[in-house]
Amino acid sequence: MTPRFSEALWTAGAAALAVCVSAPVAAQSLNERTAISGLPLEGPRASMQIEHVDLAIQVLPDQRRIEGSADYTINVSDRLEQLQFDLDPRYAVSRVAVGGAELPASAISNPDGLLTLVLSDAVEAGETVAVSITYAGSPHVARNAPWDGGIVWSEHEGQPWIATAFQGEGCDMLWPCIDNFTHRVDTIETRWTVPGGLVATGNGVLVSENDNGDGTTTFHWRARDPSNYGVVLQIGPYELAERMYESRYGNTIPIRFWHLPGNGKDARRLVRETETYLDFFETLIGPYPFGDEKAGIVETPHLGMEHQTINAYGNRYRPDPLGYDWLLHHEFAHEWFANQLTHASVNHMWLHEGIGTWMQPLYLGWMHGEMYYTSEMWRQRQMINSRVPLVPPEGQLPDYNDREAGWGSDIYAKGSWVMHTLRYLVGEDVTFTSLTRLTYGTDTPVPGQIEPVTRTTDDYRLILEEMTGENLEWFFDAYFYQPELPRLVSARDGDVLTLRWETPSALDFEMPLDVVVDGVEQRVEMPGGTAQMSLPRADAHVLVDPRNQILMYDEAIARWQESR
Structure with missing residues (x-):
């Protein structure tokens, strides 16, 4: 969506x-x-x-x-x-x-x-x-399509x-x-x-x-x-703009854009842009699932929606300083995360929206460099509410339009940030291979042999645990089933630094931390959710999580949100 x-x-x-x-x-x-x-x-x-x-x-x-x-x-x-x-x-x-x-x-x-x-x-x-x-x-009649x-x-x-x-x-x-x-x-x-x-x-x-x-x-x-x-x-x-895309998997995919008269130039530009989206997703996740049909787009009087092989587009071809059409990219991401991989219930909607949203900064970094990725992740971080669980209990039907609860935005931004943090925890190779396995049911999908899968959040946890050999219940409970973000509490006593994670979860949050002390970086493990470090001196400069890779409570963001 x-x-x-x-x-x-x-x-x-x-x-x-x-x-x-x-x-x-x-x-x-x-x-x-x-x-x-x-x-x-x-x-x-x-x-x-x-x-x-x-x-x-x-x-x-x-x-x-x-x-x-x-x-x-x-x-x-x-x-x-x-x-x-x-x-x-x-x-x-x-x-x-x-x-x-x-x-x-x-x-x-x-x-x-x-x-x-x-x-x-x-x-x-x-x-x-x-x-x-x-x-x-x-x-x-829709009151406010697509929502x-x-x-x-x-x-x-x-x-x-x-x-x-x-x-x-x-x-x-x-x-x-x-x-x-x-x-x-x-x-x-x-x-x-x-x-x-x-x-x-x-x-x-x-x-x-x-x-x-x-x-x-x-x-x-x-x-x-x-x-x-x-x-x-x-x-x-409609008029039609089209182009054939030669996939890295050896098949040819028709890209077709049905647009209103007068918009041919812009539609042809977005067709070319869609080629870069295909290259990105096929490189990072796997083959376009519907290559034997088409990658279709149609101009609509509402903003957009991920209709399988015929995505609705209503962003009016607006220019963007980031050099891409965020709406078209987001809906196209849903061909993988919604149409190929479908959540088993709306409670797991982050699988569509959060992973799809994370694809946008990843694409920008892939196209333009790390600054673009980082700036988009920072923008998303400001949108996270964490007032209700990202995955509500089965039997409780979440309200997408309840702005007070904020679930309808957290499934995008918080879901994206959980993926960002997961990448830090398990590493690049495991993260993207796990997404391929989650999306296709195999690590080696082949065009013409792809069938849709239905998933839950626990399905993803089991995939990751199989790949890492680690129990990740503590990670999934803290980020998906608890409303509040983990808090990092730090205290210094002379040259001793104490770090402690606090979460509503009954499970110890054992997220390791990168810590820079006077310019020297080290990885600090957090067994039981705590750790102590000896510093070289009492006034040593300490920077925790220097690349902002861990989704945690941020007092400055909380104050800013409360003031709005």
């Missing part, structure tokens, strides 16, 4: 028929269940795997309405007498067929966003069943310019799906029908573009393993 804090601070500072079975709810309200993405997989939803879906939606901009149909191939792991999908109840469901037989209206209900289909004959475990759903309605999601009905020079963004709310705002981060459709066909003269972009590869002879055009896309919230409508009077 686009970081809420970045829009101002990074840019300024770094620069959904006639016969209704279920009636839709009031146009402006958002159903409580629909508003939440990632609800636990329970009942039939836990036993349904959507192997394939053919999703066809006609978009009617003048009516601000969509008419959709979805044909599913579903494998079930348990005997089911019902099937269930998540779908915003504002949509009217007019027809459902299971195994080719149409269900009566009495077998279809969706009062609260859980579309329930009562079967006349149960589906047995291991069987595959075909389901067809026809629905229509007016999608929820408060929905559809955006906009215009460009009198022509419709439309986008959807609903990471926080989920796929059920657009189509009947299983709205859980751990559930990914194996393959999806999307057929977007739009008024003639408009272009409808999509996930994966373009199969066909057909003039229907009635003033509409249908764009047929095909994608594999899409992230559910990444299946979106992005429509406009």
Whole structure:
């Protein structure tokens, strides 16, 4: 997701028929269940795997309405007498067929966003069943996309310019799906029908573009393993800038940017810039996961979102003194950290946002030198709140938009800084090799053999412990499961320096420290979270953590934050 804090601070500072079975709810309200993405997989939803879906939606901009149909191939792991999908109840469901037989209206209900289909004959475990759903309605209008999601009905020079963004709310705002981060459709066909003269972009590869002879055009896309919230409508009077990228892994990746008329020069510049992003990520992490499809970008009337292979871009091509487009880079990082590696629940969202955010200073240092890396890390350090745990307990649903708690910004900046500190603790090789293993499930990913993975924070800890042979629970507990940052307490008594870590954790925080004494640097181990040093003299100059590699409480930053 686009970081809420970045829009101002990074840019300024770094620069959904006639016969209704279920009636839709009031146009402006958002159903409580629909508003939440990632609800636990329970009942039939836990036993349904959507192997394939053919999703066809006609978009009617003048009516601000969509008419959709979805044909599913579903494998079930348990005997089911019902099937269930998540779908915003504002949509009217007019027809459902299971195994080719149409269900009566009495077998279809969706009062609260859980579309329930009562079967006349149960589906047995291991069987595959075909389901067809026809629905229509007016999608929820986004109040502030992408953070408060929905559809955006906009215009460009009198022509419709439309986008959807609903990471926080989920796929059920657009189509009947299983709205859980751990559930990914194996393959999806999307057929977007739009008024003639408009272009409808999509996930994966373009199969066909057909003039229907009635003033509409249908764009047929095909994608594999899409992230559910990444299946979106992005429509406009687009033109295309494109380029082929020769990967260091031997494959060729099409870079395609659908932009508004008049923005071709800037779009071509960002296409070239995207080549450097590809080189960076493939060098540091591994091959672009969707190289057999595309690296896609589309200009949108909202700021941005990481829609798989078709990232939304709305940063208006703003110049940046750092020499890159921070928004485009951040959303592109999510192709690895969100679309390839997907968190198991929203509680582990830092895996998307924190690692993705850390990629930005790393990229700047890779392109321009250490000063750029250091300055961006310092900017991020000022944004850390640490009022609530970075990984809230399971069962507690964190509120991204709660600015008082600050979790919605900590998952970016604090997550990035935890990675910065981890790099110091375990070293360069372990850090980046661990990220490759975390992201692909192997140390040696190969294009064409990459499948998405679902991860938790503990998954990452286990990878690191396997690689280092060390127990790292103390590190993960202090930084992810405790709200407050570790504090370093130091005291001098003559020529003796005492150092002690304090954290809310019950585990000793044994972070070693680099200490410079009169210009001479040494590594100080902290068994039990404490250490004593003998100084050459009582007035020796002591500098702890000289390169600011450890995320710890900083009194000056705390005072500054309190004064704002």
